[in-house]
Amino acid sequence: MQKSVIIIGGGIIGLCSAYYLRKEGHQVTIIDQSNLDSGASYVNAGYLSPSHIIPLSAPGVMKKGLKWMFKPSSPLYIKPRLDKDLLKWAWAFNKSCNITHVKNSAPVIRDISLLSQQLYEDIKISENFTAQYDKKGLLMLCQTQKLLDEELKMVEMAKNLGLEARAVSPNEIKALEPNIDINAIGAAYFKCDHHSTPHEFMTEMKAYLTHVGVTFFANEKVEDLTLKNEIITAIKTQKQRLNADEIVLAAGSWSPVLSKKIGLKLLLQAGKGYRIDSKQKMGITIPAILSEAKAAVTPMHGFTRFAGTMEIAGINHHINKIRVEAIAKAAKRYYPSIQLTKNEKDNAACGLRPVSPDGLPYIGKSYKCKNLTIAAGHAMMGWSMGTATGLVVSEIISNKKSSLDLAPFSPDRKF
Template sequence: MGTQKPDVAIVGAGVMGLMTAYYLRQQGATVTVLEKGRLPAGSSYGNAGLIVPSHLQPLCSPGNVKEGVRHLLNSTGPFSIALSANPRRWVWLGRFVRHSTKGHVRYAVGIFKELADRSLELHDALAQGAGSAYEYDRSGILCLYETRNAFLAAIKDAEELTRAGRPARVLDAHEVRERIPFVGRSILGGVLQEPDGRLNPAAFVSWLAEQVRRAGGHILEETEVYGATLAGFQLRELKTTRGPVKADQFVLAAGAWTGRLAAMMGRRLPVEAAKGFSITYEKPAAASCVPLLLEEARVAVTPFAHALRLAGVLELCGLDDRLSARRIEAMERDLLRTLPGLAPLKVKEIWRGFRPCTPDGLPYIGRLQRLRNAVVATGHATKGIFLAPVTGRLSADLLAGDSLDPLLCKALDPQRAAR
């Protein structure tokens, strides 16, 4: 390709790949990042941009399995599972259901708390250097509830969050309307999760790419990986649409496509794609200063400087990128039912993308099975934009030869996928 062999080649220029490159350059490693599309793109582009230290539950949980079954035949439900003839999908779903227990949820929450604490600290440090470049703000997230049972459960959760050092303030319907005058009469109350916040994800990815390039890293866009050359337990070369790429070490951070990359190397890595959607509107006259979570609809409403984004839905459907008009219409109905004062809204962009999900709900961060010079960084489901800094730092440390905390190493090890 006409470039000098780097210390590390990274597949994927989303937030995981770019954060890893950012910290590797801080350590002095030479880095080349490969991206099959143009920046910013993928799930790192169109998501809600939420900073969520208060959201520690894994995707696999008894409640989500119950909801997935309930919406099995509902193409517009907030969480759905598409049936498939693909036997690997059934194996993945079987493991997902087996991990959806209260005991595993408690275990995963403990791991996510450790990751969240570290990532929040790193996010704050990054934002100090970035200024207003990507609209980082931690003024809280307001969760809104329409049903009595959900609101009562949220009150108990708020008490637990506060005891755990994550202050959560319960608001009755009147207090919600004082803060958000455009909410509908269906809203019974809310919970303000005070440590949380948001950023503009596309601006964040662009800022990261600029930092990597300024530090001497190379980012090759429109460069797709289609094969690999191995020698024993070493990955020697990636075959790309712009020629071969050699490196001493490699990072697979291609989101929902990481499982396919691993398969090119003869390694099994169960990553399932969960399709999500977002609708970005021109900024309306009425808008909240903080992101809103419409809990029953399972959608987020994120204000940016010049836009408003409605994002949500989880479709476990493989890499099927079809756009459903019924799905988009259902999201907008939920939005205008709960927040009628936002109307009229003018659409700027409708987006869909894939979140990488693991069967036990925890990300893969570690060496790929029987490949000594390949690190995996994927599987963050809906927490990717928030957990990107800690993932990048951990991945860079692994590549530098440092050891992870034993508890995190065991919990995040990609080799657990083969057990």
Template sequence: MMNNTDHVIVIGAGIAGLAVAYYLRRNGITVTICEKGDGEDNCSYGNAGLIAPRHIIPLSSPGVISEGLRWMLKAESPFYIKPRLNKELISWIWKFRKASTEKHVDEAGPVLRDMLFRNQNLLIDLEKKESISFGFQKNGHLTICKTEKGLKKEAKKAQKASALGVPTEVLSAKEVQEMEPNIRMDIHGAVYYPKDAHLHPGHLMEQLKALLQKQGVNFRFNTEITDINEKSEGKVDVVSSDNQKLSGTQVVLCSGAWTPELLKRLNFKLPLQAGKGYSITLDSPSTVPQINFLLAEKKVAVTPMMGDLRFAGTMEIVGKDQSVTPAKISALKKSVTQYFPEYSLGDLDGQDVWVGLRPCSPDGLPYVGKVEPFNSIFVSTGHSMVGMSLSFASGEIISQLITENQAKLSHPMMDPNRYM
């Protein structure tokens, strides 16, 4: 149990780190956040902003390996793994393959469902309690399908979601068009998830940082932490790249795709790969839908954001490379025009391209909990494509583990030690 002399150091100012800091401050804990950049260039800013209770099927699931191998041969595919002789990557792929079973999907489903619904409720509570606005729209999600085959595939996923208490409805193209009359679509049908929501991630990040600073959280930007040393229970030091030392009682690693490098300093191996994704945002287009979409066959998310419209997608496992792959951007743009004929490639040309690295575990579940055998070191990362949908529930868990030594939603499938 903590006391008022405790000081938690959070490494990383993405959404995972901010969420941890928020719930610790609500418990009266002193918090310092160390961020290697300026706090405005992390993965949390340019994502699709989806709050998705429907996301109960992990990335590692049956068929993904074979589909991924076919996609790897196509330059404009939504998924790509760069072949390279890298021990960590080979190990990650092997673990991904082992997790891609129906049994794993069935076991992971209830864990993800509980986390996703809790995260959504926490965001509703945040919006009300703190009186901050971040474009939180709770009007559902449409997974739209170009083909009959695509709709049948998505309908099977919807059956799994419905069995776990996530409401779904399969719609015809006409029914979808009636739901979204302002934007013309060339589709076969869709699955509607009424419990889903979306928000503007940039607005949420900015307002949450301002709120935390007002509440007394100390931000240290441009401070890259390169080492961690647990001195004893209740005392841990972190060291920055310029050899500055900061002492605390606990440390929480929320540094996304960079987390494994820090844990290596503790001789702890965390299987994690960076999944590069892209987004393009249209500022105030003439036509904006009300509901967020997923273009099912192309794996592209379409999110209205306070008058703007964001298109986000692709998953490239290419290490820490943050360069733009032109073929992937071309594919993203083409996908939009195929599903929404009123948009042309010219509408999407000239827009800034955002690139972000999403932290992906091999089994599709996050790492949330204490790092063994240490007493004062915790981690919240590995949220893959659904960081906005999971980080607040993860932050609450970390806060409860630190302050109460237990957490209601803590689960062995999210244990950071599960591969040790």
């Protein structure tokens, strides 16, 4: 049965949801408060990484977060502030930082990430997209034995989950990346990972959706939701009032603001990430994560992207120069020949990633509302999980059997 669907949010999750909903014959409208050309879906590292099987809420992370709280250049920075929602989130996050949660979450993350990889490829082929999609794997470069040992444990865990991964020596790193000097004592190499250039896919997807009749309302903020008998009967923006059979909440870090209007308190915090793009000829051909610095490097179409940090400091787009400089310094430490310019650093951009307390996204319906499907909270894995999330959203609304077990993603799960 054809339905009218309004998607709140035009990032990767919203666009992929629209794609699969249109394939099912539904009428789709996307509303976004931005111009649909910026944010986390555009400034991310472009990874499609089933290797990232450890959720952010892993053992020891909260301890590190407290240690780094007063160090603005640290990989994870939680800005000290008295905020009720932050305190609730931090409490739930800390409860999730245990080995049992990691073991339960790893196969869940693997499954949704592998499905997403396949779906990205399917879309690229079926719609003749030209966006970059490379299968060169991912290097986890290490400069200390401690981090190398940790990464090699990850290799074994990944292999046990059926993912292609192995340890590599400095000589093997050189063989993989012969055109640039790398300062590392070893690495983990996850051949299972792929990468892309985000803005290319986003641009082609928006063009495709427009072509197949999806309506876009850009620069339009949703201000209120009208709820009656557990049904959203109207959406109010600053410009108009709309209604639809089904609503999809894919507004990223802004999702809790709207969910509160129907009595659903989603625990989410905005985690700011930064990127520096460089058009210098560097010789990097394989994406890498600089393990000690927690920074990412991706060879994209026509440029190299350096990205990273997780700054939990509320919803804002302020560029913290200290954190930008930390990424640039990390690049120099691991790739001695690289010197990012002042202009490249001055043109750094940021995006807000919605972080749930347990590192898993919210995907599905809540008992609070019958016609609202939530798709938010993917943290750093929004790009990796985007297409699979969109497919599942469409399956929920079309009353089809889900391609994934949705229990771990329930918006009503307890922390």
